[in-house]
Amino acid sequence: MRPVPSGRMVTTENMKTNIGLNDETRLEVGQILNLLLADEYVLYATTRDYHWNVTGPEFRSLHLQFEAQYEEVAVWIDDVAERARAIGVGAEGNWNDLTKSARSSADPGIDLAPDSMLLELLELHEGLVVQLRSDSSLCLERYGDAGTADFLTGLMEKHEKAAWMLRSQLEGCEEEATQEASHE
């Protein structure tokens, strides 16, 4: 005869998220993460829009650059959603809800000049850096959630690096425009 399995019963009580953060804190940190998720989606969709619609002599390199960027952002989106799940909160994946939550926006890609695309993306990344910086200190100082604060700081650094690269591309363009103007 098989032995009767032993061990503790799974109950609604011991299935509660028990990670040293109270329910109210987890919900508020979850709200921070879900708003961020919506803004990351705006960045993702914008980068993909520009990947499709970019034109001009730099088409090939920008088309590939934007593809690499939206693939990276897709990974970050997943990380944000799964961070919410890790603290026991739902991840907002419903498209209608996401569009209502989004705090950022950018110009549509059709007929947009490549430099304007780079500028729009730079501003989205920088906006996220600013948001993440304040969210990260809020999580640590107000909510005592060192894990989420650390996660947000890491994400902020990724956006800082992306912003630096976009800014460097635009700085080159700016120099050319100034030189052209000085020849007139």
Ligand SMILES: [Fe+2]
């Ligand atoms: Fe593509």
